[in-house]
Amino acid sequence: MARSRVKLPPGVRGPFEVYVNGVLQELGSDYQVQGGELVFDRGLVQQKLGVWAWLMGFWGIGTYKRNDEVDVRYELEGRPTVAQGLEIIPAEKP
Numbered sequence: 001m002a003r004s005r006v007k008l009p010p011g012v013r014g015p016f017e018v019y020v021n022g023v024l025q026e027l028g029s030d031y032q033v034q035g036g037e038l039v040f041d042r043g044l045v046q047q048k049l050g051v052w053a054w055l056m057g058f059w060g061i062g063t064y065k066r067n068d069e070v071d072v073r074y075e076l077e078g079r080p081t082v083a084q085g086l087e088i089i090p091a092e093k094p
Contacts, residue, residue, distance in 0.1 A: 002043035
């Protein structure tokens with residue numbers, strides 16, 4: 001099973017919420033926290049659109065590339081904060 005990792009932003013302390021593609025994830029069943037990183041037991045993919053793909057999307061021609069997005073919602077100095085589109089470290093084979 002492939003595992004993906006995402007570094008937590010500086011200053012993130014529990015409790016916090018993790019979302020993948022806008023869907024709330026559950027600690028333990030969907031991800032673990034290890035050494036300042038979120039560890040997912042599945043492969044997440046982060047792709048950047050090339051010029052041609054972007055132009056096709058601009059003209060309304062869909063692109064069907066997979067692009068997972070990880071967001072973390074937490075409090076920093078008493079204020080709610082969201083870190084959006086965190087970098088996904090490519091999946092590792094166990």
